[in-house]
Amino acid sequence: MQIEPVVTFVVKYAEPENYGREQTVNDIDGLKQYINCQGLGQHVSYALNVARQVYFIAVIANRNHQYKLAKNDGKDIQTDAVNIIVAKKLTYLSDLQEYVKKNALGDACQDVNWKNFAQFDTTKPIFFTGPYEHNGSFLPDAPVRERPLVCRPLTDSDIVVDKDLKQLWPTKTNEIPSALRAMFRKKTEMIK
Numbered sequence: 001m002q003i004e005p006v007v008t009f010v011v012k013y014a015e016p017e018n019y020g021r022e023q024t025v026n027d028i029d030g031l032k033q034y035i036n037c038q039g040l041g042q043h044v045s046y047a048l049n050v051a052r053q054v055y056f057i058a059v060i061a062n063r064n065h066q067y068k069l070a071k072n073d074g075k076d077i078q079t080d081a082v083n084i085i086v087a088k089k090l091t092y093l094s095d096l097q098e099y100v101k102k103n104a105l106g107d108a109c110q111d112v113n114w115k116n117f118a119q120f121d122t123t124k125p126i127f128f129t130g131p132y133e134h135n136g137s138f139l140p141d142a143p144v145r146e147r148p149l150v151c152r153p154l155t156d157s158d159i160v161v162d163k164d165l166k167q168l169w170p171t172k173t174n175e176i177p178s179a180l181r182a183m184f185r186k187k188t189e190m191i192k
Contacts, residue, residue: 002059003069005189007052008076014083015047015129015150016040028165028176028184035086035163044099044129044149045087045160050180052080054189080183085160090125090168096151099128115152125154125169 011034012022019040025031031050040046053076056069100109110130120126130149154160159177160169167173 002061003191004057004059005054005191006057007054007187007189009184010051010053010076012049012051013046014049015127019046028180031180031184032163032165035165038086040129041086041088041163045085045091045127046129047083047085047127050082050084050183051078052183052186053078079189080186082177082179082183083159084165084177084180085127085154085158085169086163087127087160087168088162090154090160091128092125093120093122096126096128096149100149111148113148113150115150119153121153125160127152127154127158127160 009025009027009031010022011025011031013019020038023034025034035041035048038046055076058067058069059065060067096112100112103110112128114120128149128151130147154169156170158169159167159179161167161177165176165180167175167177
């Protein structure tokens, strides 16, 4: 019997929480495909956590079997993670105002939960997201108070990319962020 590590890359929503499913991707192209399948991105930006995880298998050569070994409380071991915000473009308070106006129902509009309000600067980009009508628990005819938006200013540690993973923030490079490229290059794990 031989014990071997297996590396996977797992993508899940960070904001809005509990939206969408956790998905395993093999490479940057797989991440792009995942992003292009997300309906939420047609309406608001959203944040993803992309994690590199490792689990171990026991390979029994003469029986041609593999068994996953439970470790770390039955969960895979996370070795690296990169959080990204996926957006069509950088957004500002004026974009939030336009979105809320456009999606108002009669005299009511979606609630906005402000985070880090003291740090807001109307000249700097923001991140706003929320469960949109495509989420099964937030049907189109549900009251707008049940579809709140979350809004906060962008920080220098945020990484904003477009659907093709080209970086828009903190510096527009039109390239895939170096942290993502570096993580996806680590396709193997050594056992010492």
